[in-house]
Amino acid sequence: MNNATIAVLITCYNRCNITLYCLQALYQQNVAFNVYLVDDGSSDGTADIVKANYPLVNILKGNGNLFWVGGMHLAFSEALKRNYDYYLWLNDDTILDANALSKLQTTHHQLVEKGYPNSIIVGSTRDAISGKPTYGGAVKSKIWYSNKYEFVQPSQELQECDTMYGNCVLIPNSVAEKVGNLDPAFIHTLGDLDYGLRARQLDCSVWIAPGYVGTCSKNSVRGSWVDTKLSVHERLNKILQIKGYPIRAWTVFVRRHSGNFWFLYWILPYLRAIIGYKNLNESPAFTEETQQQNSKA
Known part of the structure; x- marks a missing residue:
């Protein structure tokens, strides 16, 4: 396990200081790794500053329109050419605790011994100030008419889950x-x-590692499509944008994962945008609140 090769995959856009804090914590880990960082057209000099401070980072340039999935796809594709033992998704606003990578590797090693070699390990994060849990594993809601994936709070035990938010994920x-x-x-x-x-x-299988692996603040829903202070027109406009539920992407998702009656679930977020949420703390799982990726405009 100590000799395992790891590719760390990160995408960033115009938040140089945050990216540097992420890398600083990453390079304090006690395991070896290679970093693949996609800079998706930053105008704040992120790529040059990162290269000056961390010359071993493999910097890949985006076209300015990659956003989180496109950036991570590019980093992943480059790393896959090297056939690493592990691939770590890491958001650039996630600050790892000491020994976080060792913890994730140890968790996978334990699962291999239990007969689960093909296991994704999800690291949970907490807010740096409040200590409250923010991102990690998720399970599908048990309510039949719901199409939400609900965050699972970490415990001191391994927990199996349905899927995950991509802040810190070991594959x-x-x-x-x-x-x-x-x-x-x-x-x-x-x-x-x-x-x-x-x-x-x-x-x-997808498993949540015990405890936490680092800190990451939760994105605010203010100004998003679930913000009832916005007009219906504004909410509908925002839900159709890249950070909401673009029609093509949402259609692919529900057709793939929502069963034979996917078309009934397809309309739900758009109806919710019209009706509005009375309580922002009860917002759905597929909003900016839980989509923790780059704050690209």
Whole structure:
């Protein structure tokens, strides 16, 4: 396990200081790895500053329209050429705790011993100030009329789940060989959830590592399509944008993962945008609140 090769996959856009903090914590880990960082057209000098401070980082240039899924797809595709033992998805606003990578590897090693070699390991994050859980594993709601994937709070035990949010996810090569890359049908949201669900369809499993692996603040829903302070027209406009539920991507997702009656679920987020949410703390799982990726405008 100590000799395992790891590719760390990150995508960034115009938040240089945040990206640097992420890399600083990453390079304090006690395991070896290679970083593949996609800079999707930043105008703040991110690529040059990262290269000056971390010359070993493999910097890949985006065209400015990759967003999270496109950026991670590019990083993943480059890393897959080297056939690493592990691939780590890491959001650039996730600050890893000491020994986080070792913890994720150890968790996978334990699952291999239990007969689950094709297992994705999800690292849970907490808010740096409040300590409250923010991102990690997810399970499909048990309410029959719901199409939400609900966050699972970490415990001190391993927990199996249905899928995950992509802030910190360790994917062993055996899973990557089965599932492949992120699906470019998605642009910014849904790609991480889709990957975990596709992995399970291919007889892989998704597990939440015990405890936390780092910190990451939760994105605010203010100004998003679930913000009832916006007009119906504004909410509908926002839900159709890249960070909401673009029609093509959402159609792919529900047809793939919502069963024979997917068309009934397809309309739900658009109806919700019209009706509005009375309580932003009860917003659905597929919004900016849980899509933790780059804050690309």
